[in-house]
Amino acid sequence: MTDRPRRVLLVEDTASLAAVYAEFLRGAGYQAEHARTAQEALAAARATPPDAVLLDVRLPDGDGLSVLRALRQGQPDVAVVIMTAHGSVATAVEAMRAGAADFLVKPFSADRMAVTLANALERAELRREVRDLSAASGRAAFQGFIGAAPVMQAVYRVLETAAPSRASVFITGESGTGKELAAEAVHRLSPRRDGPFIAINCAAIPRDLIESEIFGHVRGAFTGAVTDRIGAAQAADGGTLFLDELCEMDLSLQGKLLRFIQSGTFQPVGSTAARRTDVRFVCATNRHPLEEVRAGRFREDLYYRLHVVPVRLPPLRERGEDLLAIADAVLARSAAEEGKAFRGFAPDARAALLAHPWPGNVRELENVVRTAVVLHQGEWVTAEMLPLGPPAAAAPATAAPPPAPAPEPARILPAPSAAEAARLIRPLAEVEREAIERAVGICGGNIPKAAALLGISPSTLYRKRAAWEAAAE
Numbered sequence: 001m002t003d004r005p006r007r008v009l010l011v012e013d014t015a016s017l018a019a020v021y022a023e024f025l026r027g028a029g030y031q032a033e034h035a036r037t038a039q040e041a042l043a044a045a046r047a048t049p050p051d052a053v054l055l056d057v058r059l060p061d062g063d064g065l066s067v068l069r070a071l072r073q074g075q076p077d078v079a080v081v082i083m084t085a086h087g088s089v090a091t092a093v094e095a096m097r098a099g100a101a102d103f104l105v106k107p108f109s110a111d112r113m114a115v116t117l118a119n120a121l122e123r124a125e126l127r128r129e130v131r132d133l134s135a136a137s138g139r140a141a142f143q144g145f146i147g148a149a150p151v152m153q154a155v156y157r158v159l160e161t162a163a164p165s166r167a168s169v170f171i172t173g174e175s176g177t178g179k180e181l182a183a184e185a186v187h188r189l190s191p192r193r194d195g196p197f198i199a200i201n202c203a204a205i206p207r208d209l210i211e212s213e214i215f216g217h218v219r220g221a222f223t224g225a226v227t228d229r230i231g232a233a234q235a236a237d238g239g240t241l242f243l244d245e246l247c248e249m250d251l252s253l254q255g256k257l258l259r260f261i262q263s264g265t266f267q268p269v270g271s272t273a274a275r276r277t278d279v280r281f282v283c284a285t286n287r288h289p290l291e292e293v294r295a296g297r298f299r300e301d302l303y304y305r306l307h308v309v310p311v312r313l314p315p316l317r318e319r320g321e322d323l324l325a326i327a328d329a330v331l332a333r334s335a336a337e338e339g340k341a342f343r344g345f346a347p348d349a350r351a352a353l354l355a356h357p358w359p360g361n362v363r364e365l366e367n368v369v370r371t372a373v374v375l376h377q378g379e380w381v382t383a384e385m386l387p388l389g390p391p392a393a394a395a396p397a398t399a400a401p402p403p404a405p406a407p408e409p410a411r412i413l414p415a416p417s418a419a420e421a422a423r424l425i426r427p428l429a430e431v432e433r434e435a436i437e438r439a440v441g442i443c444g445g446n447i448p449k450a451a452a453l454l455g456i457s458p459s460t461l462y463r464k465r466a467a468w469e470a471a472a473e
Contacts, residue, residue: 005031006121009050011041011067012083013060017106021054021083021113028114038062042070045078052079052121054113055100057091065095072099077128079120083108096447096462097351105466112469119445143185145178146329147322151314155182162309163189168261170306171284173313176361179284180244182311186282187240195239198232203245211253212269215260221270233266237277246306247285247292254299261305281306316358316365323365327353330366331381334373341379348383355449356388433468436461 012018025032035041057064082103101120142156216231292298335342372385439450
């Protein structure tokens, strides 16, 4: 942050409005510079880059969108706020998709302008801080991870610090956040990098076979055991054993795993002879391990034995514009594999990617981008090409339908008075506005994200809020 007055480039061709807006800016503590045309605006921005731009959508020598695109190419961090009349809200929404920070509907008050500019400048400052942190740390990518968000910088530091030790690493995070990638990073950065990396998914192996998968078995131990077979514990000797979805492991096997961790010895299924091996443990789960301990599904002593270095992988929705960097990398890889000519994402596609909640995290993002590449042609992936509709929840095949509840006898309620009805029943428009404003507040002012969670398009949400503000003025 700087103590100097923030410089705002005001692009407005109507002299009377420009004078009013310049006075608004000076009253809010900004230093204002005025440009009347698109050409003047671009020349002024090149000469002295502004902190923010108040940009009219209609100019004598062009439109504000062309100025916006030129500004975004040369100065991607500048906060651009679009000014539009009521009839041009759709254009303002298009500008938001092209990279504008926000928009103001004319006529607007000085207070409204000040709040909008302050918010836009704050977001631009945060973007610069993230970029500077990334540049300082050199961690736009790390051991297969892509992303420079501060939450990922912390993950990179923990993985790098923990890797050289023998301490067990316990990775938590939602499905699709890259837990196995983190485990592989620990192995590659450790002194055991030349040893084997053996991964076992405890949720993907039947309970009656997982003990054999981990500890191996001897011939005749059970039906089908026609030869001796080594398990993951012996295969990982001198390397790393990664136990994914550990909280899915049966309690009886957890006890045997605990003995193996404490003593370094184990017995294959059907054998009475103990075997010794030297492995480093890395575990992962998409559950909350302490809650599993409290519920009696995970042994407390095993938890404290393995939960030495905790690593939490953040979901994709907490990683900001890392999402776009990952999407760009997946697009480049998929286009090369499929022989397609895609060069990148159109602005509306980037907005749609940022607005989606991504319950499946990076795995879901990879699937969405690859599907778009396989099914479409072109240079730019548009929002229409992205299969982002919420999937229908499939009922379990074996689940029987619940019995229909017995009908309750009809009850005749006394009709409420007019005053009581007015208290109990609120206008639908009022309920709708309350729901929208609450969603926007919960999402921290992120309109596309709030719209996605409400199940409506961002343009609809922008139009409704603009109409409410106009009615209030």
